[in-house]
Amino acid sequence: MPPPSPAPPPxxxxxxxxxAVRAERVETYERLTRALERxxxxxxxxGNSTKLxxxxxxxxxxxxxxxxxxTCEADQLRAAQADPAALAGTQQQLTRRCRSAHPGEARRPRxxxxxx
Numbered sequence: 001m002p003p004p005s006p007a008p009p010p011x012x013x014x015x016x017x018x019x020a021v022r023a024e025r026v027e028t029y030e031r032l033t034r035a036l037e038r039x040x041x042x043x044x045x046x047g048n049s050t051k052l053x054x055x056x057x058x059x060x061x062x063x064x065x066x067x068x069x070x071t072c073e074a075d076q077l078r079a080a081q082a083d084p085a086a087l088a089g090t091q092q093q094l095t096r097r098c099r100s101a102h103p104g105e106a107r108r109p110r111x112x113x114x115x116x
Contacts, residue, residue: 063101070094 074090 060101063097067094067097067101070097 070090070093074087074094077087077090
């Protein structure tokens with residue numbers, strides 16, 4: 001009969017420390033991986049936002065030009081003592097354009113500015 005094998009030696013403090021360092025390294029890499037994934041998501045969101053802005057800016061410019069044109073037309077009509085019906089029609093167009101330029105806002109034309 002062979003002699004019984006001796007019990008394994010207790011782990012040394014060096015082995016315990018090495019295991020703790022390895023566990024900490026794995027946790028650090030996991031945190032780094034999550035941070036890089038989040039960075040990629042944020043970069044993609046920033047790119048999408050930029051694309052949206054590039055689509056909306058020309059639309060905004062067009063609406064602003066239209067509002068300016070209608071305001072000038074209204075000023076010309078007022079200056080020429082135009083027919084009140086024509087003036088009211090231009091005011092309605094301007095009101096619609098203001099509302100389309102700023103959806104969600106309850107805007108009314110300011111008579112003291114456009115039509116004193």
